Amino acid sequence: MALSNQQLAAIFSDIADRLEIQGEVVFKTRSYRVISENLAALPRPVEDIWREGKLNEVPGVGKAIHDKIDELLRTGKLEFYERLRAEVPDGVVDMLRVSGLGPKRVKEIWSTLGVMSLSELEAAGKAGRLRGLPKMGEKTELKILAGIESLKRRATGRMRAGDVLPIALQMREVLRAAPGVLRVEYAGSLRRGRETIGDLDFVAATTDPAAVMSLFRSQPHIEEILGAGETKSSVRLQNGLQVDLRAIDPSVWGAAMQYFTGSQAHNIRVREIAQKQKLSLNEYGLTAEDSTKLTFDTEEALYARLGMAWIPPELREDRGEIEAAQSGSLPRLITRADLRGDLQMHSTWSDGAADVLTMARGGIALGYEYILITDHSQSLGIANGLTPERVRAQRKEIDAVNRQLAGEGLVFRVLQGVEVEIKSDGAIDLPDDMLAELDLVQASVHTSLAQPRERITERALNAIRNPHIDILGHPSGRLINEREGGDFDWEALFHAAAEHDVALEINADPARLDLNETHARRAVELGCHLTISTDAHHPGGLNQIVYGLSVARRAWVTPETVINTWPLDKLLAWAASEV
DNA sequence: GCCGTTTTCGGCCCGACTGTTTTCAGTCG
Numbered sequence: 133m134a135l136s137n138q139q140l141a142a143i144f145s146d147i148a149d150r151l152e153i154q155g156e157v158v159f160k161t162r163s164y165r166v167i168s169e170n171l172a173a174l175p176r177p178v179e180d181i182w183r184e185g186k187l188n189e190v191p192g193v194g195k196a197i198h199d200k201i202d203e204l205l206r207t208g209k210l211e212f213y214e215r216l217r218a219e220v221p222d223g224v225v226d227m228l229r230v231s232g233l234g235p236k237r238v239k240e241i242w243s244t245l246g247v248m249s250l251s252e253l254e255a256a257g258k259a260g261r262l263r264g265l266p267k268m269g270e271k272t273e274l275k276i277l278a279g280i281e282s283l284k285r286r287a288t289g290r291m292r293a294g295d296v297l298p299i300a301l302q303m304r305e306v307l308r309a310a311p312g313v314l315r316v317e318y319a320g321s322l323r324r325g326r327e328t329i330g331d332l333d334f335v336a337a338t339t340d341p342a343a344v345m346s347l348f349r350s351q352p353h354i355e356e357i358l359g360a361g362e363t364k365s366s367v368r369l370q371n372g373l374q375v376d377l378r379a380i381d382p383s384v385w386g387a388a389m390q391y392f393t394g395s396q397a398h399n400i401r402v403r404e405i406a407q408k409q410k411l412s413l414n415e416y417g418l419t420a421e422d423s424t425k426l427t428f429d430t431e432e433a434l435y436a437r438l439g440m441a442w443i444p445p446e447l448r449e450d451r452g453e454i455e456a457a458q459s460g461s462l463p464r465l466i467t468r469a470d471l472r473g474d475l476q477m478h479s480t481w482s483d484g485a486a487d488v489l490t491m492a493r494g495g496i497a498l499g500y501e502y503i504l505i506t507d508h509s510q511s512l513g514i515a516n517g518l519t520p521e522r523v524r525a526q527r528k529e530i531d532a533v534n535r536q537l538a539g540e541g542l543v544f545r546v547l548q549g550v551e552v553e554i555k556s557d558g559a560i561d562l563p564d565d566m567l568a569e570l571d572l573v574q575a576s577v578h579t580s581l582a583q584p585r586e587r588i589t590e591r592a593l594n595a596i597r598n599p600h601i602d603i604l605g606h607p608s609g610r611l612i613n614e615r616e617g618g619d620f621d622w623e624a625l626f627h628a629a630a631e632h633d634v635a636l637e638i639n640a641d642p643a644r645l646d647l648n649e650t651h652a653r654r655a656v657e658l659g660c661h662l663t664i665s666t667d668a669h670h671p672g673g674l675n676q677i678v679y680g681l682s683v684a685r686r687a688w689v690t691p692e693t694v695i696n697t698w699p700l701d702k703l704l705a706w707a708a709s710e711v
Numbered sequence: 712g713c714c715g716t717t718t719t720c721g722g723c724c725c726g727a728c729t730g731t732t733t734t735c736a737g738t739c740g
Contacts, residue, residue, distance in 0.1 A: 156712095159723055163712035196714050232729090234738050320740085333740085347720060359739095361728050366739090378727085391725090397738070403724045414725055423713095496728080 134179060135204055141172035143204065144197075147213060149228055150220040152235035153242070167192040169397060173451055175654035177623065179205055205359075223249030230279040231358070232272070240265055242246030254280050282356070282368065289327035291373055291614050294642025294679055297322065299373065300332055307377070310347045312340025314382050319392035325348050325416035327612060327645045331374035335388050341379035348377045377515055384416045388426035390435075397450035398443075404473075405438050405454070413438075446685035463688050470680055470691040472699065473502035474674055476551065476574060476605060476637065478623040482507035483515035485670040488526075489533045492546050494671025495595035496537075501544060502700050504665075506551040506574050506605075509561040520542070520566045523550060527569070545700055547571040551605055553583045556580035558591040560598055567600035574637070576605035581618045585625065589621040596628045602707050604629065604664055606639040606646040614643070630659035633706075635695050638687075640666045640680025643675075652687035660693045 149162035170192045171178055181187055182205050204210050227238045227274050241247045244265060247256050262273040270443055300318045307316040313336055317323070320333030336344045346367050349357055358366040358374065366376045380388040391399065392415065406413040410421050418426040418437065428434040432442040440457035444465055446454035455570065456462045478484030479491055486494075488505055495503040507516035507526070518526065530548045537544050545562060549572045553561035556579050561569070567573045575595040583586070595601050607625070608617025629636055630641055634653050639646045644667070647655060654661065662678040684694065691697045695706060 151712095162723080166713085192713070196712060232738070236737060266738060271730060275729090331740085359728055364727050366728090392740085393738080396724090400724055407724080412725080416726095502719060601732045 134693075135208065137174050137178050140178055140201065140204060141168045143210070143213060144168040144171065144200075146225070147216060148217045149225050149235075153220050153224060153228075153239050154211050155235075155239060161354075162193075163197070163576075166397070167197050168237060173449065173650060175650050175657060179622065180398075181303060191216060212265055221248050223252070223419065226250050227253055229283055231277050231282065232275045235629045237265075237268065249293045250280060250283070251355065259386075269547055275346075278356070278507070281371075285372070287407045288669045290330050290613075291371075292642050293322060293327055293329055293682070294326070294466040294676065295371075296329040296332055296373065297678075299369070300334075303332075303375070304334070306351060307334060307336055307348060309346060310336070310338070310340070310344040312343050315385060316344075317389065318381050320394060321390055323393050324395065324448055324656065325686055327648065327679075328685065329373075330469050333378060333392050334375070334377045335387075335392050336377060336379045337382040337385045337429055344379055344542065354560075378415070380415065383427045383429060385433070386430040387413070387417040390416045390428075390431045393445050393448060394450050398448040398453070401450050401454050405440075409438065411438075413511040422622065440578045444661045444685060446682060447688065449686075453588050463690050465685045466681065466689050466691045466697065468678065470694070470697045471500070471664065471677065471681075472502065473500045473696045474498075474571065474665050474668070474677065475504040475549070475663045475696050476506045476639070477503060477668040477674070478507050478551075479505055480511075481505075481529075482517055488529055489536070490539060490544060491668070491674075492533055492544065492669055493670070494545050494674045496542060496673075498674055498677075502703075503545055503574055504547040504549040506549040511553045511555060511561045511600050512578060517561075518550065518555070520562060520681065523548075523562070523566060523570075530589070549574055551576050552597045553578060554591050556583070556591075558594040560601070564598070564600055567598075570600075571704065572602045573600050574603040575607045577607075577609050581609045581615070582616065582658060587621045588618045589624055592625055594626050596625070596632050601634060603635045606641075606650070606667070607636055608646045608648070610646055610648075611643050612645060617646065618658055622654065624656045626658040626660055629655065633661065635661040635663050638662055638664045638683050640677050640678045640679045640683075642662060642676060645679060645683050647683070647687075652683060652689060656687065656689060656693055662689060664694055664697065 144164045145168040148161045152161045187193055200210055216533045224238060227233055228355030245256055245261055247253050257273050262268055262276060263270050296676045300322055304316050308603050315337040317335055318332060319335050322332060338344050338548055341363050344557045349360060349365055349367060353370050356368045358368055359624050366374060368374050372514040378392060403413045406418060411418045417428055422462050441460060442460055443453050443457045474495060477491055477524050479488050492503060508515040510517045510519045527548055528545050533546050548570050550570055551574045554577045555561055579590060636647055638652055664684050666676045668674045695703060
């Protein structure tokens, strides 16, 4: 039975939870948390590495964890884990999700009161049985009950970055207006460009912490104030998002931004490096053994003092960036300015909201040199997909738009493509001679995503082998927080895409972000080209490219790999040379 | 549990806030 990296990661995270409740030493539980994160971020299937006998090369794998992974992959089960699950009931683990409850209190509540589920916890709280336990009084009891309530209301744990960034930008403007404030930025996972955000972190450099704290806590749309200190406050917004603010002295800006940007795994490594240099690192800077303080007003200065190049936030996950920063071998990550065009968008010819000319104007406004119109093909009836006749009619309109733009003296080209359906039996929804007339062809799976691995993989491979198909669009088909993508054999798919030189899309729609960062990194490792495109359905949608860029940067992607950084002539020559 | 240009044993990042406490444990990030 095959276990995915994500499934293995979830098991080790669950083991860490249950061991913590049992009171196991923190260093042991930390090891399980570390391996959980490392497995989740691993660009290749653990199973492949295991088969090659190279499990020990995975960071965080020692003898004990090696044997556990081995047992899981051999038998699909883990004796140790089964025992642990019997010892600590699932309902007890659930209680960890309540804000304000950690392993110590959960263990106390469980062992003293026999509470074994969230509903029993709620009943115990309402009956006043929680107060009186060690270190717990009336306030703690009320906090736990409030935590249960908020857990019931909250839809999901993490929100899409696309839903958080607009809130962050607006809130940043508000906070910047507080008296005494010199700088405000968001840090945390949003700054690192993650696809989902657990909570939003702000850092404010100010000479008047009380003023910005007070302003922060008096904003509208706040449901609950979770904490209110002199330099740190936390609130929960009505949409469930938790927002934290730290106020710091302007002189420590660099150290504070480094600290609050994280990730935790990255910070632990950076502090270990400081320790080896007899220095202690916190959010205020470095402290030497003789208590001398060093402050840093930029992150660059802090990293430099520790012997490293500045590390782009997107890379700060302890996935090799520390070593690269020490040896001066960090990648030159792709930026917005590298992109010369957007290769997936829709117009009113299918399910878009704007005509071709309007989409072109949108691309011009962003400084692009070209766009590719990729309306849906005929079998996607719900999206008004194009028949061959309508594809040819659209060509006339695109030619007219190009003539008009040229007449205005603009160096800009609208390319004609299509997002052709890969049908459930693997057939391509438009005939080859039709595809041959187009500038570039993108193929996508929209239906029958639940097919078994072999079947759905064969569909994608069939498209990749088609000499007219240049790009595989949103390869997995997932929708973040809505549905899983298809169960593709990614290694096979990437090898084939590299061989036939079919580019794989990083779809920048914040609901898709597909390929995701781990798949994108692996695809590049295996020699694939990528595109980063928005799938926009109106000109405003073109701005969502920033989310796709974040995925690419987190995947260590450099510009030359991405075909829409190429000049138009190179792009068209590549498309014409079918492999 | 993992890990190693000070270690194969003895370490393992660091601080704010809260609530229940007379000095600190628990939680969180």
